[in-house]
Amino acid sequence: MSNLQRLVYSSRATFAQVQDDSGINREVARILMQSRRNNPRQGLVGALYFGDGNFFQCLEGEAEALDEVCERIRQDSRHTGMKVLGRHPIKSRSFSVWAMKFVPNAMQVQILLVSRGLTRFEPEKFDESTISAMLTLLRQGADADLLQVDASGNRRSGNRLPEPVAATASGHSGRTAMLFGAAALVVIACIAWLVLGG
């Protein structure tokens, strides 16, 4: 008989908050790679959010599989202070296509924090309604599809960057090209004015 459950927990990272050029912490990238490799084998799905050095993870699957992965995660030295925020029976998985969805540091989460009078992402302090709002955001948020990382955490070539970073990068280069073009036109106009005896 099926015994599907949803488990939500928070914890604090023990590693340094250094981001790589995609804006994602290398250690978080490794965790995601492991999750995406392991979770499908156990019929587990879920989502992970990392902000202000704190993890918020939701895992859905059979109770036994949840117990097993939870124990493994608890023993992981990359985080500490694991606090179960909720564990409830569910009828079906709500992250069904995601072995482990990763939502990059989202503006909506910042807005949620402000609306609750919070200044930092500290999920261990969240009340029921904030946890539920956070889960809704994770379901809606776009996944950062960056995780073709090798075992030592290096991104392999040809990986897609997370959408917001890619969009920002192309936006910047477009704007820079326009500025250079405008500056070049001004310089050419000045030279022409000087040469033509203005």
Ligand SMILES: Cc1cc2nc3c(=O)[nH]c(=O)nc-3n(C[C@H](O)[C@H](O)[C@H](O)COP(=O)(O)O)c2cc1C
């Ligand atoms: C915050 C956090 C979340 C994690 N989530 C998962 C997960 O969903 N699934 C998983 O298999 N491992 C997860 N891990 C990694 C496990 O702790 C463990 O390192 C990994 O499962 C070992 O797998 P491996 O022997 O295949 O490398 C997580 C670790 C941390 C710190």
